[in-house]
Amino acid sequence: MAAEGSILTFQGLTLDYTSAAGSITALSGVGFDLQKGEPLVLIGPSGCGKTSTLLLAAGLLKPTSGSVMVDGAAITRPREATALILQEYGLLPWKTVFENAALGLRIRRRARAEISERTLAALAEVGLAQFAKNYPDELSGGMRQRLALARALTLDADLLLMDEPLSALDAMLREGMQDNLLKLWHARGHAQVLVTHSVEEAAFLGRRIAVFSARPGRIQAWVDNPAMGELDFRSTAAYQDCCQELREALRKQSQYEGVSQEEALHA
Amino acid sequence: MRRLLGYIGALAAILVFWELAALLINSPALPTPVATIPLFGQYALKLAPDFAISLYRVVLAMLIGTALAMPLGLVIGRSERLNTFFAPLLYLLYPIPKIVFLPVLLILLGLGDAPKVVLIALTIFFQVLVTVRDAARTVPEAAIISIRSLGAHSFDVYRHVVVPACLPELITALRISSGTAIAILFFAEAIAGSTGLGYFIVDSWAMINYPRMFVGIIAMAVLGVLLYECFDLLERRLLRQKAH
Ligand SMILES: Nc1ncnc2c1ncn2[C@@H]1O[C@H](COP(=O)(O)OP(=O)(O)OP(=O)(O)O)[C@@H](O)[C@H]1O
Ligand SMILES: [Mg+2]
Numbered sequence: 420m421a422a423e424g425s426i427l428t429f430q431g432l433t434l435d436y437t438s439a440a441g442s443i444t445a446l447s448g449v450g451f452d453l454q455k456g457e458p459l460v461l462i463g464p465s466g467c468g469k470t471s472t473l474l475l476a477a478g479l480l481k482p483t484s485g486s487v488m489v490d491g492a493a494i495t496r497p498r499e500a501t502a503l504i505l506q507e508y509g510l511l512p513w514k515t516v517f518e519n520a521a522l523g524l525r526i527r528r529r530a531r532a533e534i535s536e537r538t539l540a541a542l543a544e545v546g547l548a549q550f551a552k553n554y555p556d557e558l559s560g561g562m563r564q565r566l567a568l569a570r571a572l573t574l575d576a577d578l579l580l581m582d583e584p585l586s587a588l589d590a591m592l593r594e595g596m597q598d599n600l601l602k603l604w605h606a607r608g609h610a611q612v613l614v615t616h617s618v619e620e621a622a623f624l625g626r627r628i629a630v631f632s633a634r635p636g637r638i639q640a641w642v643d644n645p646a647m648g649e650l651d652f653r654s655t656a657a658y659q660d661c662c663q664e665l666r667e668a669l670r671k672q673s674q675y676e677g678v679s680q681e682e683a684l685h686a
Numbered sequence: 687m688r689r690l691l692g693y694i695g696a697l698a699a700i701l702v703f704w705e706l707a708a709l710l711i712n713s714p715a716l717p718t719p720v721a722t723i724p725l726f727g728q729y730a731l732k733l734a735p736d737f738a739i740s741l742y743r744v745v746l747a748m749l750i751g752t753a754l755a756m757p758l759g760l761v762i763g764r765s766e767r768l769n770t771f772f773a774p775l776l777y778l779l780y781p782i783p784k785i786v787f788l789p790v791l792l793i794l795l796g797l798g799d800a801p802k803v804v805l806i807a808l809t810i811f812f813q814v815l816v817t818v819r820d821a822a823r824t825v826p827e828a829a830i831i832s833i834r835s836l837g838a839h840s841f842d843v844y845r846h847v848v849v850p851a852c853l854p855e856l857i858t859a860l861r862i863s864s865g866t867a868i869a870i871l872f873f874a875e876a877i878a879g880s881t882g883l884g885y886f887i888v889d890s891w892a893m894i895n896y897p898r899m900f901v902g903i904i905a906m907a908v909l910g911v912l913l914y915e916c917f918d919l920l921e922r923r924l925l926r927q928k929a930h
Contacts, residue, residue: 477835497837509832513850522846523836574836 425488426578426610427453427476432485434471445471447635449485453610455577458647460621461614462665463631463639463672469614470506472636473580476612477503489578499527501578502571506586508563510555516542517551520569541572545599561592568603579611586616597623598650605648618669622661623652630668640668714896722900729901733886737905739799740883744871744913747803748860751810756856759815760848763822780816784808785870792878802874802882806867810860817859821852854924861917868910883909 434446446468453459461469474480475487478494478501487494489501502523510519521538529537542548545565547558555563564584571579584600585593597620604611604624615621621628626647632639642664646657701719708718762768784805791801829847838846875884883906890899 474831479831479834497835499837501835503832503835505828505832505835507826507828509828509835511829511833511847511850514846522833526833526836526838526842526846570836 424455424491425452426455426457426490427612428486428488429472429475430486430488432475432487433483434468434475434480435483444635446475447637449636449638451629451638453612455610456608457610458604458624458626459610459612460625460628461612461631462616462618462621462628462669463636464633465616466634467631468634468636469631470582473503473582473612473614476578476580477501479503500574500576501580502574502576504567504571504579504581504584506582506584508567508584510563510566512555514554515551516547516553516555516558516566519555519566520547520573523570523574537573538569541569542566544572544603545569560587561596564588564596565599568599572603572607577609579609581611581613583614583616585620593617593620594653600624601648601650618662618665619653621665622658623647628661628665630665630672632672639672642668714894717897717900722897722904725897725901726904729898733883733901733905736881736883736886736902737909739881740871740875740906740909741912743799743802743882744806744864744867744909746799747806748810748864748867750803751807752814752856752860754807755811755814756818759818760822760844760852762815763819763852764825764848769819769823776812776816776819780812784812785873788874788877797879801878802871805874806870809866809870810863813859813863813866814856817855818852821855822848825851854921857917857921857924861914861921864913864917865910868906868913872906 429449429451432446432449433444435442435444449468449472451459461472463469471480475482476489476494478487478489478497481495489498511522514522517538520542521534524534524537539548539551542551545568547562547565547569550558550562555566558566564587567584581600585596588596600613601624613620613624615624621642622644624647625642626644628642628644629638630640630642631637642661644657644661646652646655647661652658704719708716762772787808788801788805791804795801795804825848829851830843833843833847871882872884872887875882876888879885880889883902887899887902887906890896890902
């Protein structure tokens with residue numbers, strides 16, 4: 420977190436999807452700037468373009484207009500030090516836990532010894548060391564989530580992009596995993612962009628929170644949350660205030676769209 | 687072990703049924719197993735080269751057909767443009783029973799291994815092409831996006847995601863087509879040339895040596911079971927890896 424400067428910048432970004440059914444605008448005029456080591460959260464109704472925003476940041480989609488800069492350079496293809504964790508985790512069922520975690524390093528053609536060492540270290544970091552030889556189907560939902568995290572950790576990323584990483588977990592597990600994400604962020608000091616539908620998760624993990632409008636997605640409001648960062652943050656008044664502020668921002672946003680907040684969030 | 691017992695049971699049932707049928711029909715064209723089985727020893731040596739050459743032809747043909755069709759199927763399945771181009775061609779060629787080309791192949795390639803291998807390879811080629819193409823089209827997009835985010839180029843995407851995702855379907859297709867492959871082999875060997883189990887069978891027929899003919903028929907059945915079992919074994923190994 421000592422590092423200064425921007426790691427990720429969106430400028431006047433518009434994204435159209437063209438398919439057989441015609442063309443739709445998913446994002447319209449999105450702009451933000453993420454500092455090195457900063458934890459950012461994106462929240463907003465279903466279909467507002469949150470996943471698209473992450474795919475753009477990862478260099479997997481090209482903007483229709485506007486620009487995406489990562490670490491000072493326009494991004495045109497996936498970059499080594501960016502890690503992306505998708506909603507379904509992107510685990511390969513025919514590979515073992517070890518092979519899944521090692522995939523990024525293997526694609527980078529690293530030496531066998533280095534792959535083994537870094538992969539085992541990452542698995543140990545998320546508490547999966549003794550499951551190295553199992554297959555993903557033999558893991559619980561929370562363990563699969565941690566495996567996806569381990570894969571990202573092997574890359575020593577300075578930018579971690581996560582699409583609703585905890586949405587498949589039950590409430591109990593979810594808070595524990597939020598704690599883990601916070602600890603990892605402290606330990607590693609990477610910048611991160613986390614997409615979530617949960618107000619509580621946003622308040623716990625985001626130093627800044629961008630509230631998106633319904634499609635075409637724009638950033639409707641920013642919520643600042645400078646006091647976050649401690650594991651006991653949930654019991655503070657600042658946390659409650661942040662949750663409240665987020666709920667209001669989302670309510671305004673959905674009134675504007677003429678749908679209830681619940682509908683907008685869980686559609 | 688249980689599998690082996692199952693086989694022995696099934697074999698016994700078949701033999702009993704055969705014995706009864708032979709006694710009932712009472713024709714020299716259907717000798718009883720009691721009369722046929724002892725002949726196995728007698729013909730084993732004579733049969734061995736024909737068994738070997740039939741096995742060689744069908745395995746070589748399946749290898750060639752798969753080796754040519756698999757990469758093509760993967761690439762067509764992953765490219766909407768190529769698929770639009772090739773799909774009509776496939777739909778026209780796939781349903782044609784390739785055996786009808788036997789006379790043409792015999793004229794062009796002679797009476798040796800070549801026409802038989804080409805004919806079987808042709809059948810396997812289209813079966814594998816269609817199967818692999820369909821499998822490649824349905825590879826989960828999340829798996830592909832996720833490996834591309836790790837910096838994978840096409841080669842790694844195929845190697846780590848597309849090929850392993852299509853492998854079970856490929857093996858199933860091969861297992862199912864192994865029966866067709868043996869049928870074509872029998873037909874081709876029976877019509878042309880003087881080697882292979884197909885020839886052994888029709889040769890015995892011409893000599894009116896029905897027990898000898900039945901020894902050939904059993905050998906061909908064994909060949910079929912052997913192939914089928916190999917693919918079945920492979921398939922279950924792959925599925926075990928995938929499911930657990
Ligand atoms: N491959 C695609 N082709 C066409 N349209 C797409 C495609 N992917 C997304 N869209 C459209 O773009 C819009 C934004 O999609 P995106 O997946 O980014 O939304 P999201 O905010 O992540 O939604 P959710 O919260 O449901 O995950 C959606 O309305 C969707 O219909
Ligand atoms: Mg999404």
